[in-house]
Amino acid sequence: xxxxxxxxxxxxxxxxxxxxxxxxxxxxxxxxxxxxxxxxxxxxxxxxxxxxxxxxxxxxxxxxxxxxxxxxxxxxxxxxxxxxxxxxxxxxxxxxxxxxxxxxxxxxxxxxxxxxxxxxxxxxxxxxxxxxxxxxxxxxxxxxxxxxxxxxxxxxxxxxxxxxxxxxxxxxxxxxxxxxxxxxxxxxxxxxxxxxxxxxxxxxxxxxxxxxxxxxxxxxxxxxxxxxxxxxxxxxxxxxxxxxxxxxxxxxxxxxxxxxxxxxxxxxxxxxxxxxxxxxxxxxxxxxxxxxxxxxxxxxxxxxxxxxxxx
Amino acid sequence: xxxxxxxxxxxxxxxxxxxxxxxxxxxxxxxxxxxxxxxxxxxxxxxxxxxxxxxxxxxxxxxxxxxxxxxxxxxxxxxxxxxxxxxxxxxxxxxxxxxxxxxxxxxxxxxxxxxxxxxxxxxxxxxxxxxxxxxxxxxxxxxxxxxxxxxxxxxxxxxxxxxxxxxxxxxxxxxxxxxxxxxxxxxxxxxxxxxxxxxxxxxxxxxxxxxxxxxxxxxxxxxxxxxxxxxxxxxxxxxxxxxxxxxxxxxxxxxxxxxxxxxxxxxxxxxxxxxxxxxxxxxxxxxxxxxxxxxxxxxxxxxxxxxxxxx
Numbered sequence: 001x002x003x004x005x006x007x008x009x010x011x012x013x014x015x016x017x018x019x020x021x022x023x024x025x026x027x028x029x030x031x032x033x034x035x036x037x038x039x040x041x042x043x044x045x046x047x048x049x050x051x052x053x054x055x056x057x058x059x060x061x062x063x064x065x066x067x068x069x070x071x072x073x074x075x076x077x078x079x080x081x082x083x084x085x086x087x088x089x090x091x092x093x094x095x096x097x098x099x100x101x102x103x104x105x106x107x108x109x110x111x112x113x114x115x116x117x118x119x120x121x122x123x124x125x126x127x128x129x130x131x132x133x134x135x136x137x138x139x140x141x142x143x144x145x146x147x148x149x150x151x152x153x154x155x156x157x158x159x160x161x162x163x164x165x166x167x168x169x170x171x172x173x174x175x176x177x178x179x180x181x182x183x184x185x186x187x188x189x190x191x192x193x194x195x196x197x198x199x200x201x202x203x204x205x206x207x208x209x210x211x212x213x214x215x216x217x218x219x220x221x222x223x224x225x226x227x228x229x230x231x232x233x234x235x236x237x238x239x240x241x242x243x244x245x246x247x248x249x250x251x252x253x254x255x256x257x258x259x260x261x262x263x264x265x266x267x268x269x270x271x272x273x274x275x276x277x278x279x280x281x282x283x284x285x286x287x288x289x290x291x292x293x294x295x296x297x298x299x300x301x302x303x304x305x306x307x308x309x310x311x
Numbered sequence: 312x313x314x315x316x317x318x319x320x321x322x323x324x325x326x327x328x329x330x331x332x333x334x335x336x337x338x339x340x341x342x343x344x345x346x347x348x349x350x351x352x353x354x355x356x357x358x359x360x361x362x363x364x365x366x367x368x369x370x371x372x373x374x375x376x377x378x379x380x381x382x383x384x385x386x387x388x389x390x391x392x393x394x395x396x397x398x399x400x401x402x403x404x405x406x407x408x409x410x411x412x413x414x415x416x417x418x419x420x421x422x423x424x425x426x427x428x429x430x431x432x433x434x435x436x437x438x439x440x441x442x443x444x445x446x447x448x449x450x451x452x453x454x455x456x457x458x459x460x461x462x463x464x465x466x467x468x469x470x471x472x473x474x475x476x477x478x479x480x481x482x483x484x485x486x487x488x489x490x491x492x493x494x495x496x497x498x499x500x501x502x503x504x505x506x507x508x509x510x511x512x513x514x515x516x517x518x519x520x521x522x523x524x525x526x527x528x529x530x531x532x533x534x535x536x537x538x539x540x541x542x543x544x545x546x547x548x549x550x551x552x553x554x555x556x557x558x559x560x561x562x563x564x565x566x567x568x569x570x571x572x573x574x575x576x577x578x579x580x581x582x583x584x585x586x587x588x589x590x591x592x593x594x595x596x597x598x599x600x601x602x603x604x605x606x607x608x609x610x611x612x613x614x615x616x617x618x619x620x621x622x
Contacts, residue, residue, distance in 0.1 A: 185571060187576060219530045222533060259527075
């Protein structure tokens with residue numbers, strides 16, 4: 001993907017809005033997605049194909065995805081919770097589909113009322129659906145609660161390896177490890193990513209989804225980067241959390257993540273000034289949104305050089 | 312220092328209170344210091360020997376230091392801005408003295424109205440004072456603005472090396488690199504600490520003082536740890552900043568730093584539960600204090616094991 005050293009996927013329109021009480025008007029969602037794409041954000045998770053009666057926020061999933069697909073240079077991503085959602089997503093033209101599978105049985109039951117094994121069986125069915133498409137979509141197996149679970153507590157590394165291997169065997173194009181409830185620490189991040197990569201293959205695409213619930217989001221992203229991870233999820237203003245994981249709130253803040261990487265000389269391909277401007281405009285239609293993050297408040301360092309200039 | 316893997320110095324009573332408008336009563340300062348010491352915090356920067364007419368907060372420096380010196384197991388630290396302050400600190404029984412020297416000339420002039428070279432000459436005079444003491448105090452040369460300056464912008468690595476070497480030659484017992492205005496990034500942290508350690512000697516004591524102004528405080532601490540730094544400053548609730556550096560606010564949050572290290576299996580010797588409790592009580596006498604941080608709000612992960620139990 002061009003000269004980027006890392007690919008940052010903005011997941012705010014999905015993971016952020018999922019927990020928001022009031023509906024963000026479809027036009028506002030489109031404006032947000034369009035503005036981030038224009039700032040150079042390469043991928044955006046734009047919606048979830050979950051039943052509208054469960055999460056009314058995503059009643060306009062088809063329309064939002066169609067719009068995102070029309071934007072040049074943007075790779076839209078969608079989330080699907082089950083086979084039915086996958087069918088809808090494919091019919092709507094999804095090209096990259098995230099399927100969360102809870103490694104924690106307790107979280108899986110609470111979240112989708114399925115055991116982890118049943119969820120993996122569903123994932124295999126989705127892989128079968130994807131295979132027969134003319135324009136084959138990418139299917140990402142997202143291992144939720146990979147670093148711990150607020151219901152179950154610790155999650156065994158062996159369980160994560162088992163789920164990751166099963167998802168790969170079932171037809172995943174990539175594996176994501178998600179710290180759904182903000183339990184991860186940098187040492188664990190390095191250990192787990194190394195172990196999973198060793199198991200599924202060093203060249204098999206892997207990505208990271210961290211929350212900042214306990215403040216370690218950026219440190220965890222740094223740790224993952226140091227062991228070779230190059231694809232990260234985050235949300236503008238840190239919007240979001242997980243409605244089924246008590247105590248969890250706040251994704252890694254996109255603009256702070258971009259600042260960290262760019263200041264390190266790691267090219268994100270994103271214009272940080274423009275991104276901060278999006279933060280100031282995107283949430284006008286969502287006044288309840290509680291925004292987090294530092295760089296938007298503190299401002300860029302005097303004489304700051306993004307990676308592209310420094311190189 | 313016992314079984315600790317890292318030494319965390321709480322600098323809130325100095326760096327935090329320095330910017331606080333209202334006076335924290337001496338009894339409240341003592342209670343705070345005593346409570347953190349009881350939570351296992353090994354070192355606390357308890358006051359600054361700056362003229363009371365400049366910063367009235369420290370009018371009780373002698374009394375606070377005497378109290379801190381009386382606490383078993385605690386290593387109190389003080390800050391002094393100049394020779395006169397050093398004389399006062401020594402007379403008051405200081406055993407570890409931080410002397411900030413701005414690597415940025417612009418910051419040095421703005422902060423103490425001296426060039427960096429003049430400040431280093433003063434430092435040498437302080438080293439002479441310390442030498443003749445019966446119970447020799449430790450003198451730490453703290454390189455302020457080592458990672459950048461909000462007045463000057465970028466600070467050259469060569470300037471940091473020059474100041475660090477000069478401070479060592481003048482008689483420093485340890486060198487601290489301070490990100491006074493929150494400009495540092497993890498890559499720079501690794502590069503600069505490696506370079507300075509190479510210059511002053513790998514075994515020469517070195518420590519880190521990070522701010523969290525732009526959100527990278529913990530990531531920077533992680534980076535420093537990874538290149539061998541084992542001594543870190545932070546403030547409870549992230550209290551503080553630098554009054555002479557526009558836009559700078561917020562030290563690394565002690566309880567979040569302790570959480571990061573403990574969850575990684577790195578022993579801080581600090582009881583995190585007790586520390587969070589101190590945060591809830593210490594600032595009752597300072598209602599204006601704006602507190603930051605995540606772990607105190609989110610709570611410890613379910614089944615969390617601090618380093619001592621995990622080992």
